[in-house]
Amino acid sequence: MKGCIIFSVFNKYELPIDNVYIYLKNEKFKFKGKTNNCGIVNFFNIPFGKYVLKIKRPQYKGYNGIVNICKYTTIINIKLKYFGKSNIYGKILDQKTEEPIEYATVVLYAKEANIIPVDYTITDKIGNYIFHNVPPRCIPYKSNKIDYKV
Known part of the structure; x- marks a missing residue:
């Protein structure tokens, strides 16, 4: 059985962040995606189960967690903290x-x-x-x- 998961990634101003890499991995499978200019990435046909989630983008604090893929479409909103020192x-x-x-x-x-x-x-x-x-x-x-x- 397979499911799908959608990630929406944004900053503290709730503006989308593009080019964020999202990795899903478990004992059997690995998936990688990158957010579009709307801060969204979709994963389709992912086998059910628990996956380690890693989110990375330069100048932002990374995010690690666990997600469970099931028969329902899951939407996850992630807020990343910017740590650059631009003035x-x-x-x-x-x-x-x-x-x-x-x-x-x-x-x-x-x-x-x-x-x-x-x-x-x-x-x-x-x-x-x-x-x-x-x-x-x-x-x-x-x-x-x-x-x-x-």
């Missing part, structure tokens, strides 16, 4: 005068099909900003200041 920093300047803009809001967005805000910060007195521990595929996309006209 994004920059400076907001007036387009015409090139003077720094103080206390402007800078929004960090995830580059997905839908641009999703994940964090924000305020520039300092000389227009500088920084985002710490930025997840992959995120960019500072918009900045604004309420009392400022472009």
Whole structure:
């Protein structure tokens, strides 16, 4: 008898993580898959039984566990913790005068099909900003200041 299992892998912002390797192994069988750009990988026609599960992707904490394949389709959602130390920093300047803009809001967005805000910060007195521990595929996309006209 055979079953199927579907894995959905995402980060703490619930954004999908692609290129995650997922391994299933027991005494008789080994299976390997990789998540797509939606963070999903499907395993079909897997013989029933218990399997050791290993999940790996660079810059993320791995995951190990046990899964049981049975006659029902199983869906498993896995949240991986990012441990990279990426920082994004920059400076907001007036387009015409090139003077720094103080206390402007800078929004960090995830580059997905839908641009999703994940964090924000305020520039300092000389227009500088920084985002710490930025997840992959995120960019500072918009900045604004309420009392400022472009």
